[in-house]
Amino acid sequence: MENNIILESIKLRKEFGALVAVANVSIKVKANTIHSIIGPNGAGKTTYFNLLSGNLEPTSGRVIFKGRDITNLPLYRTAHLGIGRSFQITNIFPNLTVLENVRLASQALGKDNFKFIRDYRHFEQYEHRAYEVINQVGLTERALSQAISLPHGDKRKLELGMILAPDPELLLLDEPTAGMAAEEVPEIMELIQKVQKSGKKTVMLVEHNMNVVMSISDYISVMHQGQILAEGTPSEIASNEVVQSAYLGGLYSDLQVS
Amino acid sequence: MSEFTAPEVAKENIYWATIKNSRGLLITILLLAILPFIIALVDGQPFSELLSNDPGQSKFYQALMIEIFILAVYAISYDLIFGITGMISFGHAMFFGVGAYVTGIMFKSFGWSLLPTIGLVILAGIVNALIFGIVLPRVKGITWALVTLGIAEVFFIVIQSRELVDFAGAEIGLQGVTPPEYLNPVTERLRFYYLAMIFMILVYIFYKRFVNSPTGRVCIANRENENRAIMLGYNTFWYKLTALIISSVTAGLAGALHAIFHPIIRPDIAGLSFTIAALLMVLIGGVGTLSGALIGAATFRLLSFGLDRYLGGSSQIIIGIVYVGIVLYLPFGIVGTWNQRSVRRKEGREQLLRMFTGSKEKKQDENEE
Secondary structure: OHHHEEEEEEEEEEEEOOEEEEEEEEEEEEOOOEEEEEOOOOOOHHHHHHHHHOOOOOOEEEEEEOOEEOOOOOHHHHHHHOEEEEOOOOOOOOOOEHHHHHHHHHHOOOOOOOOOOOOHHHOHHHHHHHHHHHHHOOOHHHOOOEHHHOOHHHHHHHHHHHHHOOOOOEEEEEOOOOOOOHHHHHHHHHHHHHHHHHHOOEEEEEOOOHHHHHOOOOEEEEEEOOEEEEEEOHHHHHOOHHHHHHHHOOOOOOOOOO | OOOOOOOHHHHOOHHHHHHHHOHHHHHHHHHHHHHHHHHHHHHOOOHHHHHOOOOOHHHHHHHHHHHHHHHHHHHHHHHHHHHHOOOOOOOHHHHHHHHHHHHHHHHHHOOOOHHHHHHHHHHHHHHHHHHHHOOOOOOOHHHHHHHHHHHHHHHHHHHOOHHHHHHHOHHHOEEOOOOOHHHOOOOOHHHHHHHHHHHHHHHHHHHHHHHOOHHHHHHHHHHHOHHHHHHHOOOHHHHHHHHHHHHHHHHHHHHHHHHHHOOEEOHHHHOHHHHHHHHHHHHHHOOOOOHHHHHHHHHHHHHHHHHHHHHHHHHHHHHHHHHHHHHHHOOOHHHHHHHHHHHHHHHHHHHHHHHHHHHHHHHHHHHHO
16 A cells, blocks of 8 residues: 555645745655645645645655655756656746757656767657657647747647656646636646556646546545645545535635636 | 657758758858958969968958957857856856966966967866856856856956066056967968868857757757756756856867967956957847857957948947947847748748749649639
8 A cells, every 4th residue: 555655745834934835734645646636726735736846845844755755855856756847837948849848858867968969869769759749749730830839728738748758657737727728628637637547657736726627636635724624536525515615615715616 | 649750850861951051151161261362362462472471461351350260269159158058147258368368378477388278278268167157056147147247357357466467467468478480370370360260160060069969958948948947857057067168168268369369468358348249249140049159250340340440439339339220120130130031031032933933833723724
């Protein structure tokens, strides 16, 4: 049972001055599942996500990835362990082509990064992998256009592709559908699900829109005011009264249920 | 899903593409190589006189071109850290100044010959880059720029200090450097011309290859979005340091050439204004284009040469206006704007072709219908 846990946070806590954004959150993520963290605005989801991904230093607590403490690892090391991260704000190389974006992502964990003279196109394995991933996320048509010229939805797909290129075991995704048109959301969610199923990957998803994750998640943790309010399978969460009141305004006056 | 096809463009033979894209470079090399002879022809100077370095128009313009070659190497080294890797440095003149002063002092005060001096210049360049790079993990962007400014200003003050007057010549500059006989800029100017030209071209080719290498691509990624590069698993510090070392060594070598070429090494070449000159040359030519730095350097030097000659002291005003004009109307620099419009030029040419040949095809189409 213990071997099944790929990512674990132990009493993770983050304080900003007097504000406790994340209060001793402990979550265990099982391998090969989609685990979502949901919660209303200001629940501390993104802060928690940044603690997991290493962008923020926790006040106390630890993050364990496959039995290894990664709490204080430098940001670039985390990628080498097999963790891919994407953030709420689209984070790509704007003036490079889609292909080059993904190619750089697949080159990152290779052994050719300090070769000065040889043309990068000679290292075909990275380009090959890049095309594979671009195909997977459905951007083949746009492989040679500049990343900045893509519509927003495609940019998010590109970002997903950049995370997938090094073939990570764990994907940390912070609101992958942020800012997308409503009709594009199911497409990207299906994509995430397909990726997870086909590659035996674990996905940890932070979402604020409940409906989006209900259908694809294996487990859901509900966050509220920096704490875990409830945990369980989607159906358990859906019938949980505390969660309903948190979303519907009993505990928190936010009408974010869409 | 597993089946995919790479677009044809990507599969094009890399070697062939390189040769095709190097046409401009080859033409430039050829033109520069015969330039002294062309000027001699125009001037009516026999080639025998030219080859024995007799005074004349050709010799005069060779000196100007040598200055451009040195400036071009200096500018391209700035483009590597500014335009490619995306770091703004305000201390770049120090890279150049260290090379020039190390060469001058070693020649004059210690009587070193050329090769060990060049070795020392390279070593000094690496040390210099390490000094600049030591703070890189801590500060970024404009803060780093100010740190580099501080370091470079310290060097600028040190070389002008009274205590070092015997070595560096204080604010007057380093005088009395005797270059090796076979590289004497006066008696062996033509040889110096070709040496500087080859040096510039080798640097350009090396830079071009570096930018297109896996390491260089990561430098570009660093410019585009450093956080993303880190998240992908690149420790950007090493890439920035690599770019700094390459840049510092080449700028130092350009400085060494400068020290051999000029009778006086003035402290100005280590000052902020010379860094700004590098920035200007890169901006004129096109940021991050490499060849733009060379064209920018030529424009920069020729503009001030031409205007100084005809307008004298007031030329600075005109030069300033020209720069404002360039920044306003060519915001991506000469090469950058050219590249950007090349797509549209291509479309225009095709349209023109269609106007002449396309009308026939149209008629055929109609006939078929």
